[in-house]
Amino acid sequence: MKNKLYYNPTVNPNIFNEIKKEKEFIGYYDLPLQDITYLSRLDKFTQKHIVVVGIGGSSLGTKAVDTFLSYQDREKKLHFIETTDPITIKQVLKSIDIDDAVFLIVSKSGGTIETIAAFKYILSFKELNNKDFIFITDLDSPLYKVGEEKKIETFEIAKNVGGRFSILSAVGLVPLYLMGYRVKELLKGAKKIRDDFFHKENKVKDILLKKASFYAEHMLHYNINAMFSYSELFRDFNAWYVQLWAESLGKKQINSELNVGLTPVGLIGPTDQHSFLQLIVEGPKDKTVTFIKIKDFKDNTKVPNKTIKELEKLDIVNGVKFETLINMQADSIIENLKNRQVPLDVIEIEEPNIYYLGQLFYYYELLTSLTGKMLGVNTYDQPGVEEGKVILKEKLTNL
Amino acid sequence: MKNKLYYNPTVNPNIFNEIKKEKEFIGYYDLPLQDITYLSRLDKFTQKHIVVVGIGGSSLGTKAVDTFLSYQDREKKLHFIETTDPITIKQVLKSIDIDDAVFLIVSKSGGTIETIAAFKYILSFKELNNKDFIFITDLDSPLYKVGEEKKIETFEIAKNVGGRFSILSAVGLVPLYLMGYRVKELLKGAKKIRDDFFHKENKVKDILLKKASFYAEHMLHYNINAMFSYSELFRDFNAWYVQLWAESLGKKQINSELNVGLTPVGLIGPTDQHSFLQLIVEGPKDKTVTFIKIKDFKDNTKVPNKTIKELEKLDIVNGVKFETLINMQADSIIENLKNRQVPLDVIEIEEPNIYYLGQLFYYYELLTSLTGKMLGVNTYDQPGVEEGKVILKEKLTNL
Numbered sequence: 001m002k003n004k005l006y007y008n009p010t011v012n013p014n015i016f017n018e019i020k021k022e023k024e025f026i027g028y029y030d031l032p033l034q035d036i037t038y039l040s041r042l043d044k045f046t047q048k049h050i051v052v053v054g055i056g057g058s059s060l061g062t063k064a065v066d067t068f069l070s071y072q073d074r075e076k077k078l079h080f081i082e083t084t085d086p087i088t089i090k091q092v093l094k095s096i097d098i099d100d101a102v103f104l105i106v107s108k109s110g111g112t113i114e115t116i117a118a119f120k121y122i123l124s125f126k127e128l129n130n131k132d133f134i135f136i137t138d139l140d141s142p143l144y145k146v147g148e149e150k151k152i153e154t155f156e157i158a159k160n161v162g163g164r165f166s167i168l169s170a171v172g173l174v175p176l177y178l179m180g181y182r183v184k185e186l187l188k189g190a191k192k193i194r195d196d197f198f199h200k201e202n203k204v205k206d207i208l209l210k211k212a213s214f215y216a217e218h219m220l221h222y223n224i225n226a227m228f229s230y231s232e233l234f235r236d237f238n239a240w241y242v243q244l245w246a247e248s249l250g251k252k253q254i255n256s257e258l259n260v261g262l263t264p265v266g267l268i269g270p271t272d273q274h275s276f277l278q279l280i281v282e283g284p285k286d287k288t289v290t291f292i293k294i295k296d297f298k299d300n301t302k303v304p305n306k307t308i309k310e311l312e313k314l315d316i317v318n319g320v321k322f323e324t325l326i327n328m329q330a331d332s333i334i335e336n337l338k339n340r341q342v343p344l345d346v347i348e349i350e351e352p353n354i355y356y357l358g359q360l361f362y363y364y365e366l367l368t369s370l371t372g373k374m375l376g377v378n379t380y381d382q383p384g385v386e387e388g389k390v391i392l393k394e395k396l397t398n399l
Numbered sequence: 400m401k402n403k404l405y406y407n408p409t410v411n412p413n414i415f416n417e418i419k420k421e422k423e424f425i426g427y428y429d430l431p432l433q434d435i436t437y438l439s440r441l442d443k444f445t446q447k448h449i450v451v452v453g454i455g456g457s458s459l460g461t462k463a464v465d466t467f468l469s470y471q472d473r474e475k476k477l478h479f480i481e482t483t484d485p486i487t488i489k490q491v492l493k494s495i496d497i498d499d500a501v502f503l504i505v506s507k508s509g510g511t512i513e514t515i516a517a518f519k520y521i522l523s524f525k526e527l528n529n530k531d532f533i534f535i536t537d538l539d540s541p542l543y544k545v546g547e548e549k550k551i552e553t554f555e556i557a558k559n560v561g562g563r564f565s566i567l568s569a570v571g572l573v574p575l576y577l578m579g580y581r582v583k584e585l586l587k588g589a590k591k592i593r594d595d596f597f598h599k600e601n602k603v604k605d606i607l608l609k610k611a612s613f614y615a616e617h618m619l620h621y622n623i624n625a626m627f628s629y630s631e632l633f634r635d636f637n638a639w640y641v642q643l644w645a646e647s648l649g650k651k652q653i654n655s656e657l658n659v660g661l662t663p664v665g666l667i668g669p670t671d672q673h674s675f676l677q678l679i680v681e682g683p684k685d686k687t688v689t690f691i692k693i694k695d696f697k698d699n700t701k702v703p704n705k706t707i708k709e710l711e712k713l714d715i716v717n718g719v720k721f722e723t724l725i726n727m728q729a730d731s732i733i734e735n736l737k738n739r740q741v742p743l744d745v746i747e748i749e750e751p752n753i754y755y756l757g758q759l760f761y762y763y764e765l766l767t768s769l770t771g772k773m774l775g776v777n778t779y780d781q782p783g784v785e786e787g788k789v790i791l792k793e794k795l796t797n798l
Binding site: 055056057070071082083084085086087088089090091111113114116117120121123124142143145146149164223224230231232233242243246247249250251252259260261263265268270271272273274275276277278279280281282283284285286287297299301303304306308309310311313314316317318320321322323325326328329331332333335336339352382383384385387388389391392393395396397399 | 454455456469470481482483484485486487488489490510512513515516519520522523541542544545548563622623629630631632641642645646648649650651658659660662664667669670671672673674675676677678679680681682683684685686696698700702703705707708709710712713715716717719720721722724725727728730731732734735738751781782783784786787788790791792794795796798
């Protein structure tokens with residue numbers, strides 16, 4: 001992974017030491033080092049359909065991997081029930097062979113009301129048994145206890161690993177392993193970024209510190225961060241980033257009453273450069289932009305050498321590989337935004353494989369931690385999300 | 400459709416008259432009144448696979464309808480080639496029976512480089528003929544001329560109908576009619592909002608004027624507008640809204656050098672209230688929020704009356720319809736954000752059918768026009784998007 005930054009802020013070096021301290025008690029940092037022999041407990045599950053029942057942090061990372069690797073031929077199929085929308089729940093279930101499916105109930109707290117509602121619905125046509133269900137939850141949560149009682153294969157989420165930072169824990173690894181994805185490579189990619197950041201005085205550390213410094217310093221001015229990804233494969237990675245960034249950084253500062261935070265926007269290059277780009281180019285100067293590119297799509301598809309009468313002007317595209325075209329589009333917009341003095345950086349991964357996605361996950365988790373530290377917030381809690389849950393419970397109780 | 404506003408700005412009544420004037424020369428306003436007998440030219444196309452080749456305004460509205468109606472049983476299948484990503488192009492083509500497919504090449508300018516690149520790629524395995532291709536483009540565009548030359552069934556986009564305002568023109572109606580969707584109902588829904596706005600002194604006009612006034616007045620403070628939709632069916636409607644809003648409003652003011660614009664964010668309730676909501680509740684007060692709800696999902700799916708030992712506390716959800724649950728979630732977050740003094744409004748449609756989607760399209764187009772007028776921008780051009788296209792053409796020429 002290469003990352004080039006087109007701005008150069010001053011950096012407060014103390015932040016690095018604070019993150020090193022935080023690493024001792026926040027769980028996600030060391031997930032790339034975990035022993036994954038526990039995943040062999042999954043080898044007895046051979047179902048073709050793998051159904052993740054979980055919301056937000058419990059599903060988005062897994063989905064990001066599955067979408068990213070969607071171009072590969074796969075024997076199994078991954079499904080997500082991550083909503084209370086009855087129409088979608090039924091659509092998803094319709095696409096599954098219920099007799100050849102394993103259901104993963106994923107809830108960190110073990111009591112997420114929507115997840116349990118969907119779980120109960122599934123139980124109306126499939127009895128709870130240890131062949132077709134797997135639980136992923138905190139130790140000693142209500143769901144964990146159901147697992148003990150009913151002898152369900154249950155995987156634990158460490159207490160100090162937050163839901164939105166859990167892609168490299170059992171939350172992500174269990175469904176990805178069941179799908180046959182190379183989870184070792186995923187962790188290896190993450191470990192590469194981890195080691196580069198914590199052990200070596202190198203560019204990764206520099207760049208992450210610079211980016212976080214810039215975001216924090218200009219938070220009032222540039223209150224929006226756009227991720228401009230140049231491949232459809234990133235669609236759900238964008239969504240994963242949006243929830244991570246929004247929920248981690250939108251907070252009251254620890255030592256003040258000030259509400260801070262940065263608003264993430266996920267864009268897909270070839271589509272959004274035809275529309276949203278207008279707002280970035282001519283709208284208020286309130287956005288930073290990160291471009292994500294794939295250097296080598298491993299795909300030789302070309303625009304054929306075909307001239308169409310009346311469209312001869314567009315023969316300039318003849319014989320050009322689509323992967324060249326999409327990256328040239330990216331480079332054009334990068335040049336365009338540089339001319340417009342938009343603060344931007346460019347990330348380029350070598351090719352679309354799980355190793356590089358592991359790098360990206362860890363890179364963005366680190367960037368979130370650093371930015372949170374600089375903004376002066378608690379990156380790992382979510383008091384604002386809890387308020388609505390309390391109101392919902394009241395409404396249900398009074399129904 | 401009901402719309403309730405929880406703020407009450409003062410309104411400049413002149414804006415209404417300015418929009419009435421604009422209606423004389425901007426084409427989308429009267430699309431709901433069009434004669435659609437021309438669509439019968441499509442009756443000879445009976446292919447099962449309908450493939451829209453087009454980007455941005457050429458595809459997003461059609462996709463929004465198709466996703467919204469995805470719960471219906473459909474005989475035909477709609478596909479979209481709206482990217483230059485080689486992996487996605489090949490994925491889409493793999494899912495199509497090429498011998499039972501009609502390709503709709505949609506490009507307003509008739510020379511969109513990415514669309515023509517994909518078109519040429521399709522021509523490498525299917526010869527251009529008037530049975531399997533349809534063009535939708537401006538009169539006398541390069542593509543239009545190809546159509547004349549090759550006797551391809553070609554549908555015209557009126558010059559004064561912009562791409563992102565074209566869902567109710569042939570751009571949307573042709574593929575939707577081919578799919579068997581009730582396009583008359585779509586137009587009828589749009590006409591209802593049009594008539595309510597232009598002919599009657601009623602709530603629709605009031606509310607739209609108030610919303611636009613509020614957005615314009617507070618553009619520096621509330622520079623972000625979130626659409627919080629409470630059904631997965633709205634996923635692509637959100638995307639349609641995002642491009643419409645961003646590309647129409649992100650501009651230099653006509654009479655000044657000031658860069659203005661409002662940043663749209665599309666959220667799906669049951670997922671994003673577990674994450675992004677944190678940023679709205681505790682982050683900077685820079686967002687307005689519009690909730691979109693469906694009153695009656697026409698779905699009786701219930702959470703079964705099942706008690707799970709250790710999870711007895713969640714029995715409050717037993718016997719509750721999922722449609723009740725999802726709307727109760729919405730109401731909880733609405734209450735939550737009202738308590739937090741977030742400026743918000745709530746749109747509720749009766750049920751998920753195409754008539755109400757027609758209302759929503761037209762409602763948002765009107766709101767965009769009104770807000771653009773109040774921001775003092777040209778809502779209908781996109782000079783910022785053109786810059787990157789020029790650079791791309793240079794790069795391709797010098798390749």
